[in-house]
Amino acid sequence: MSGATFENLKALVVEDNAHMRVLLRSLMTALGLKQVYEAEDGAEGFQLLRDCRPDLVLTDLSMAPIDGIAFTQQVRLSPDSPNPYVPIIMVTGHTERHRVEAARDAGVTEFLAKPITTQNLFLRIAEIVERPRPYVRCKTYFGPDRRRHVDLDFSGPWRRKNDTGRSAA
Template identity: 40%
Template sequence: MSEKIDFSHVRFLVVDTNRLMCQLVKDILMMLGCTQVTTARDSEKAIANLRAGGYDVLITEWNLKPRSGLELLDWLRTDGGSPDRMMPVIMLTANSEVEYVMESRDKGVTEFLAKPFTADGMYRRLVSVIARPRDFVSVKGYFGPDRRRQQIPFEGPDRRQQKPD
């Protein structure tokens, strides 16, 4: 039997200033079986929604007003009023340059998806944040998912399995 993913009980908040983009992401989520998708067009509305509770995953654009998507992420991760500091966050943004990826990562983003995105890319990020949850790290200046994800193949002998001399 293979692992399945059932999106029907996962509650999403999608934040983007662009109406068509909000609608497209919502349509994709509904097509995948989601039943609870809320959209917001600015960060204050998003915060009000998050405060009210009832969300499992936040998908946000960086380019928001009055607070940016990055500030929204920071609020969620560090503010005392945050409803869930460990909520998975997908940064879905046209700020696609590498410095934005690094900055998002340093603020505790769970996944980064650059626009323009593909359907496959979107699906992979969704599966990653739901089915492959990461532990969190709290250290001075950072609260967010453990950023150590790189798997470097090593071809030498694995000395960790050897008994000490």
């Protein structure tokens, strides 16, 4: 990840709606980021990821031809990906559970529901900076650890091999 200093930090906004794209770019500029790149879909976003090496990505979910889920999968899994660990915030109006779960399973780091508020946007970015999550690599998934909460009463089913010891604890 680049950005030895705050002044060098770069953000990439991937959003097909021009109005929302400009709003997100303007918010990143208001935050003090001087290098903000824009893409209209996942394909252009991936190209910019390779060319510009952003430190933070904000992406929409619904875009054509490459949507935010396919884009995230490409960033996380493609051998061509310059940084599979880059934090990705998905900014979306989707509230349907199956769509949100699909995005989570693609490897999104944080969700930001529309309408965008300063507080919610800043909270998501702070979360990424202050509490970077471990990444998980297994046969079916690569991305930020999807387990955010430790449930001491949880007794299974255990999904990871290294979970099995916990069941006896």
